[in-house]
Every structure is written in structure tokens, then in C-alpha cells.
Amino acid sequence: MIHERHLFGPGPANPYPEATAALGRPLLGHLDPAFLDVMDATCDQLRQAWGTTSARTLPISATGSAGMEAAFVNTVHPGDVVVVAVNGLFGQRMCDVAARCGAEVVAVEHEWGHPVDVERVLAAHPAPAIIAAVHAETSTGVRSDIAALGAGKGDALLLVDAVTSIGGIELRADDWGVDVGYAGTQKCLGVAPGLAPFTINDRAFERRVERPQSWYLDLGLLGGYVGEAGAAGGSGGRTYHHTAPVAMVASLHAGLTRILAEGLPAVWDRHEAAGRQLQDGLEEMGLELFAQKGHRLPELTTVRVPDGVDGAAVRRTLLERHGIEIGAGAGPYAASVWRIGLMGHNARPDAALLVLSALREALASA
Amino acid sequence: MIHERHLFGPGPANPYPEATAALGRPLLGHLDPAFLDVMDATCDQLRQAWGTTSARTLPISATGSAGMEAAFVNTVHPGDVVVVAVNGLFGQRMCDVAARCGAEVVAVEHEWGHPVDVERVLAAHPAPAIIAAVHAETSTGVRSDIAALGAGKGDALLLVDAVTSIGGIELRADDWGVDVGYAGTQKCLGVAPGLAPFTINDRAFERRVERPQSWYLDLGLLGGYVGEAGAAGGSGGRTYHHTAPVAMVASLHAGLTRILAEGLPAVWDRHEAAGRQLQDGLEEMGLELFAQKGHRLPELTTVRVPDGVDGAAVRRTLLERHGIEIGAGAGPYAASVWRIGLMGHNARPDAALLVLSALREALASA
Numbered sequence: 256m257i258h259e260r261h262l263f264g265p266g267p268a269n270p271y272p273e274a275t276a277a278l279g280r281p282l283l284g285h286l287d288p289a290f291l292d293v294m295d296a297t298c299d300q301l302r303q304a305w306g307t308t309s310a311r312t313l314p315i316s317a318t319g320s321a322g323m324e325a326a327f328v329n330t331v332h333p334g335d336v337v338v339v340a341v342n343g344l345f346g347q348r349m350c351d352v353a354a355r356c357g358a359e360v361v362a363v364e365h366e367w368g369h370p371v372d373v374e375r376v377l378a379a380h381p382a383p384a385i386i387a388a389v390h391a392e393t394s395t396g397v398r399s400d401i402a403a404l405g406a407g408k409g410d411a412l413l414l415v416d417a418v419t420s421i422g423g424i425e426l427r428a429d430d431w432g433v434d435v436g437y438a439g440t441q442k443c444l445g446v447a448p449g450l451a452p453f454t455i456n457d458r459a460f461e462r463r464v465e466r467p468q469s470w471y472l473d474l475g476l477l478g479g480y481v482g483e484a485g486a487a488g489g490s491g492g493r494t495y496h497h498t499a500p501v502a503m504v505a506s507l508h509a510g511l512t513r514i515l516a517e518g519l520p521a522v523w524d525r526h527e528a529a530g531r532q533l534q535d536g537l538e539e540m541g542l543e544l545f546a547q548k549g550h551r552l553p554e555l556t557t558v559r560v561p562d563g564v565d566g567a568a569v570r571r572t573l574l575e576r577h578g579i580e581i582g583a584g585a586g587p588y589a590a591s592v593w594r595i596g597l598m599g600h601n602a603r604p605d606a607a608l609l610v611l612s613a614l615r616e617a618l619a620s621a
Numbered sequence: 622m623i624h625e626r627h628l629f630g631p632g633p634a635n636p637y638p639e640a641t642a643a644l645g646r647p648l649l650g651h652l653d654p655a656f657l658d659v660m661d662a663t664c665d666q667l668r669q670a671w672g673t674t675s676a677r678t679l680p681i682s683a684t685g686s687a688g689m690e691a692a693f694v695n696t697v698h699p700g701d702v703v704v705v706a707v708n709g710l711f712g713q714r715m716c717d718v719a720a721r722c723g724a725e726v727v728a729v730e731h732e733w734g735h736p737v738d739v740e741r742v743l744a745a746h747p748a749p750a751i752i753a754a755v756h757a758e759t760s761t762g763v764r765s766d767i768a769a770l771g772a773g774k775g776d777a778l779l780l781v782d783a784v785t786s787i788g789g790i791e792l793r794a795d796d797w798g799v800d801v802g803y804a805g806t807q808k809c810l811g812v813a814p815g816l817a818p819f820t821i822n823d824r825a826f827e828r829r830v831e832r833p834q835s836w837y838l839d840l841g842l843l844g845g846y847v848g849e850a851g852a853a854g855g856s857g858g859r860t861y862h863h864t865a866p867v868a869m870v871a872s873l874h875a876g877l878t879r880i881l882a883e884g885l886p887a888v889w890d891r892h893e894a895a896g897r898q899l900q901d902g903l904e905e906m907g908l909e910l911f912a913q914k915g916h917r918l919p920e921l922t923t924v925r926v927p928d929g930v931d932g933a934a935v936r937r938t939l940l941e942r943h944g945i946e947i948g949a950g951a952g953p954y955a956a957s958v959w960r961i962g963l964m965g966h967n968a969r970p971d972a973a974l975l976v977l978s979a980l981r982e983a984l985a986s987a
Contacts, residue, residue, distance in 0.1 A: 256655075257646060258649060258653070259647045260648070260653065266864060267648055267650060270648060275644075276645070278644035280623060281623065281624065281625045281626060281635075282635060282636060283626060284626065284946045286630075289622075289624045316683055317683035317684075317837065318682050318864050320836075320863035320864075321863075323837075324837045348836070352836045355835070356834070441864060447866065447868035447869075448651070448865065449866035466721065468721050468722070468834045468835075469834075470689075470690055471689075496686075497685070497686035497687075498632060498633065498684050498685065498805070498807060500815035502814075503869070580650045
């Protein structure tokens with residue numbers, strides 16, 4: 256049975272049609288010259304999406320959470336102090352992952368729904384090896400100021416989660432001083448989940464762990480896999496590391512081609528407009544937004560479930576009546592918050608209108 | 622530009638058409654009830670493919686090599702003795718991965734092209750924590766006797782690489798005493814690369830590492846992700862761990878549905894027949910097979926490049942003239958061996974005929 260869904264939750268979003276079409280094309284071998292061209296082109300496109308010139312920019316062959324693990328496992332030496340800005344679920348996860356790499360974690364806790372307090376994070380330790388933060392917290396719908404962290408990081412490496420920001424809001428890794436970044440494909444990039452766009456600059460790569468505890472995510476080995484020499488202008492020789500998920504890479508390439516044809520600033524504007532329309536509409540309905548004003552993500556809106564309303568029942572109604580998925584809240588806000596995403600292909604006025612209308616209808620009968 | 626290929630190398634193979642079609646279907650959210658049904662059904666199907674009743678059987682969200690890492694990272698306690706049967710590239714890789722988990726690795730080296738010497742492996746250490754071996758060595762085209770290892774393992778756990786055997790030749794994890802196994806989707810299962818079918822039984826799970834160095838591959842957390850309680854007949858509650866690669870899981874489900882409709886014994890017979898046809902044909906052409914007689918995999922044939930022939934040039938000719946991919950040899954045999962796979966949807970007489978005819982033609986003009 257085929258189910259058609261409007262994926263208006265925190266991800267995955269409905270992919271761009273071009274990304275879906277690419278999944279159905281004839282499969283190529285992972286060492287086929289035609290596939291290596293696709294991989295090279297995808298890495299080039301990812302550099303644009305990240306706002307970086309770093310040669311070591313690639314799609315890691317697993318989902319976004321593996322990107323987080325790749326970031327820490329390659330940069331944390333045992334005993335390193337890692338300051339983590341925790342303002343939601345993914346900051347918490349960073350602490351867990353970093354600790355498993357042997358880090359001495361200094362967690363800087365924030366109230367959920369608030370952005371990272373840059374001053375407090377920078378003052379948390381006199382000489383951290385790494386400062387880590389989430390650009391767009393998927394659990395709360397909050398944007399934090401990565402550029403300010405980069406400006407104040409000193410000798411530390413800045414490690415950033417861009418899972419829900421890449422392809423949706425402004426992201427300038429090089430300008431902002433991001434040394435290591437990871438993302439996902441299933442949010443604003445508008446591609447199915449399964450890859451983790453990743454970037455690491457020379458500064459971080461030079462300080463890397465020579466033989467990380469993960470073989471699969473060892474960036475020293477992955478350089479040959481994506482033909483890093485080629486990316487840097489060299490001969491592009493490849494080393495077999497693992498079999499690339501060729502269909503997913505082809506799909507990411509197609510999604511990025513669509514995004515870059517539209518132009519990143521236009522894509523960001525489109526997300527901004529759809530998010531504003533949604534958030535204004537929710538407030539007009541008398542609903543209360545959860546994320547702090549001035550720091551709300553346009554691509555992912557958090558809204559409080561009205562008193563006396565069964566949030567899960569409303570979500571079920573939307574799914575069953577209209578095939579619309581919206582998300583529950585995360586962690587302690589699972590029952591009291593909804594998360595509504597208008598990401599990638601869904602960042603459109605008609606999608607905003609549809610989810611507003613459907614929610615109004617469902618609340619009227621709740 | 623669309624390239625159509627006959628993928629007759631060591632993998633990926635051309636997927637079953639049903640598996641490709643599933644990739645293009647509307648995407649579901651990873652917590653959608655309809656997707657959870659797909660995930661449950663896929664885990665059930667994987668139990669059949671593995672020949673196990675273990676509740677902890679699931680598709681890990683990364684390629685086969687991450688399956689290897691998941692196997693070791695969850696079972697190796699620091700200082701554990703791990704005996705690894707090394708008769709090719711993937712045995713070597715096991716040593717690297719196990720060592721990064723803190724194992725004391727006892728590598729039992731074999732000549733490439735030969736099967737695992739069970740006596741020697743069992744005698745390598747008096748009390749290993751783990752004995753690890755590759756069922757079907759993708760680098761050499763050799764099958765080893767896993768049941769004999771299982772019969773003699775004693776108190777050790779038996780950890781098996783089934784990347785190139787699952788869905789192609791007989792595999793009976795429970796009957797053979799396999800405690801931990803990992804595989805890939807892009808060989809005989811006839812699905813694009815991107816997932817690692819994985820199984821671990823109670824015996825191994827009870828001895829697992831409580832907080833493995835990998836968060837992404839932590840089986841203690843992944844149990845909730847696939848609704849392990851449901852698999853065991855319980856309520857099937859889900860815990861959010863990471864976003865499942867929903868399109869790939871749907872594709873695996875479709876591929877397995879096709880395989881199980883045909884029936885595993887029939888699928889094994891089909892691989893056996895295609896492989897025999899290919900190997901007989903190669904010998905009739907005067908070529909010399911590389912893998913030791915009596916231990917050759919039907920799904921992956923290794924053959925020596927004839928003296929005076931440029932193996933890479935022949936592969937290039939096949940690719941350019943007919944869109945046929947065959948593989949180079951692995952490791953020290955990169956230039957002197959070809960690897961020809963007839964796996965999954967390609968395990969057919971017409972595919973065997975085509976690759977034989979094309980190779981004969983290419984050699985005549987080489």
C-alpha cells in the first residue's frame with residue numbers, strides 16, 4: 256500500500272522531486288568513473304552549501320548522527336576539554352558522544368527554547384580544545400549565533416551541528432570560523448535521510464586523532480575515498496575504503512543541483528517567508544510559539560499545545576485525515592509542544608497555508 | 622547523462638527492480654506508523670535471510686563496513702583476545718577494527734584464495750573471547766566453513782562477516798552457532814548499498830559492552846529504535862535514536878520480499894547455477910580460476926588475468942563497449958586477478974552468457 260504524506264515534522268521532509276527521481280536511475284558501481292564524477296561534483300556542491308573552500312568536505316555514508324560521531328571521534332584526544340553549549344536534545348547528545356571519545360566534557364546548560372549564550376559558553380573554561388554548539392536546534396526550533404562563537408573561540412576548535420540549518424538558513428562555515436561541521440540530508444537539503452554532509456578545515460585536520468577509535472569514520476582513510484587530491488586540484492586517485500551508498504549520493508547531487516540552480520540566498524528567503532507565514536498564522540490562531548522571539552528558525556517552528564488539548568490526538572487526526580505529519584515535542588516537551596517543519600521542497604506558501612488550515616480544522620474538532 | 626551498467630563486479634550488483642522501484646515511492650516519516658510496519662516487516666525478513674530467530678536483527682543505518690564496526694564495538698571489552706581468521710582483505714580489516722576497540726588480536730593468516738583452516742583457527746588461542754571469520758571473502762571469492770567454527774568455538778563468541786553470502790548461498794546463523802553477524806545490501810540481496818543487515822543473539826548481547834565507544838552503533842540504544850519489544854512479541858514501543866534511512870529501508874524490504882517470494886533455497890540454486898556456468902565457461906576459455914577448487918563462491922568468481930594481458934585495459938574495454946563492469950583483484954592481486962560477480966538479480970544464465978561472451982571478445986582483441 257502506498258501512503259502519501261505531507262512531511263511537515265522535524266524531518267525527514269518531502270524530498271525535492273529531482274532528488275527522488277535520481278534514486279530510481281540505473282545504479283553505478285562505486286568505482287565507476289561516471290560515479291566518481293558524481294561524487295566530485297557533490298563534494299563541490301557541499302562546499303557551496305557549507306560556505307567553505309575546505310577540500311575535506313564530503314557526504315559521510317550514514318545519517319546525521321553519525322556525522323556528529325565523526326566530528327568528535329576524529330578531533331577529541333583522550334582528556335581533551337570539550338565545552339558543549341547545551342540548549343536542547345542535540346547538545347545533550349554531543350556530551351554523550353564526546354564523553355565516549357574520552358573528552359572531559361564541560362556542559363553549559365541553557366533553558367530549552369533559548370539560544371546559546373555566547374558569553375557564558377566562551378567563559379566556561381580558560382582553554383578548551385573544542386567548543387561545540389548546535390546552529391539550529393531541531394528539538395526546540397532555535398537558532399544560535401555561530402559567528403559570535405567563532406569570533407571568540409581563541410585557540411579552540413569550533414565544532415558545529417548544522418543538521419537543520421544547511422540549505423535552509425544562512426550558513427558560512429569559513430566566515431564564521433567553523434572548523435568542523437556535520438549535517439543531514441533530510442531536512443532543508445530536501446533529500447531522503449542516509450548521508451551526513453561533513454566538512455573539516457586544515458586547522459582541525461592537522462590536530463586530528465591519528466588513529467581514531469572508529470575505522471568507518473576515520474577521516475584519514477576517508478580522504479582517499481573521495482579523491483581528496485582531486486578536490487585540492489591533484490590527480491584524484493581513489494583508495495577503496497568502503498562501498499559508497501551510490502544511490503543516496505546521486506540523490507544528494509540532484510537535490511543540491513536544484514538548490515544551487517535556485518541560488519542559496521533565494522532558498523534562504525523562501526524558507527524565511529514560509530516560516531514567517533506559518534508563525535504569524537499560528538499566533539493569529541491564538542497559539543503560543545515556544546522558541547524565544549528573535550531566535551526562531553523559519554524552517555522549524557515550535558508551538559505550545561493549547562491547554563486541554565491532546566497533542567498526540569491532534570497529530571493523529573492530521574495524519575489520518577490529510578496525510579499531514581507534524582512532530583511531537585522533544586524530551587521534556589514531548590507532550591506540550593508541536594514541531595512543524597517547512598523544510599526544503601516544503602518551504603512554500605501553499606504548504607504553510609495547508610498546515611495552518613488543517614491545524615485550525617483539527618483544533619476546532621479537538 | 623544516464624549510464625546503464627551491467628554490474629558484474631564484486632558489488633554493488635544491479636538491484637532487483639522491485640528494490641529500485643521502492644526508492645521512488647513517496648517518503649514516509651521515520652516515526653510514521655506505516656513506516657514502523659515496514660521496519661518490523663524488514664526485521665522479520667532479515668531473520669529469515671540470516672536463518673535466525675534472534676529478536677535483535679535489524680538493518681544498521683550505514684554500509685556493510687559499519688556493520689563490521691558495530692559487531693566489534695559492542696562485543697570487545699578492552700584486552701579481550703579476538704582470534705581473527707585472515708584469508709583476505711576483509712579478515713585484515715577485522716583485525717584493524719577489533720584493535721581499535723582495544724582487542725588483543727590474534728590473526729591467523731592464510732594464503733589468499735584458500736578457505737579458513739578451522740583446526741588452526743580453533744587452536745590459535747586456548748580461551749579467546751571472540752573468534753571472527755568471513756563467510757564469503759569478497760576479495761578472493763572463497764567460501765569458508767562457518768558451521769565447523771561454530772561447532773568448535775567453545776565458550777567464545779563466533780562473529781561472522783556475511784556481506785557477500787547473505788541472499789546468495791546457504792546461511793544458517795542459528796544452526797551454525799553464529800553469535801554476531803553483519804552483512805551488506807548491495808551484493809546478493811540485490812539492493813543498493815547503504816544498510817548493514819545485522820544480527821546478535823542473546824548469548825552475545827548478554828556479554829556486550831554496556832557503553833560502547835560508538836554512540837551511533839550502540840546496540841543497547843538501537844534496540845528501542847527498531848521496537849525490539851515488538852519483535853519479541855511485546856508492545857513495540859519506539860525510542861528515538863537517529864532518523865532511519867527510510868527510503869533505503871523501504872528498498873531493502875522490497876528486495877527481501879522478492880527474494881522470499883522466490884524462496885531462499887531457489888535463490889541459492891539460482892546463484893549456484895549461474896556461478897557454475899560462468900566458472901565452467903571461463904575454464905573452457907583456458908582461463909585459470911584463482912580460488913581453491915571446492916571452496917569457490919558461485920556468486921563471486923575470481924580468475925587470473927592471462928599472462929601478457931593488461932587487466933585494467935580489458936575492464937575498460939568491457940565498460941566502454943558494453944557497459945559491463947567487472948572488478949579488479951584486491952590487495953596484492955589488484956593487477957593479476959579479475960573478480961566477476963553474478964549476484965542477486967544478476968544471478969541468471971543470460972548474465973553469465975553475456976559476461977563470458979564479452980570477455981571472450983575483449984580478450985580476442987587485447
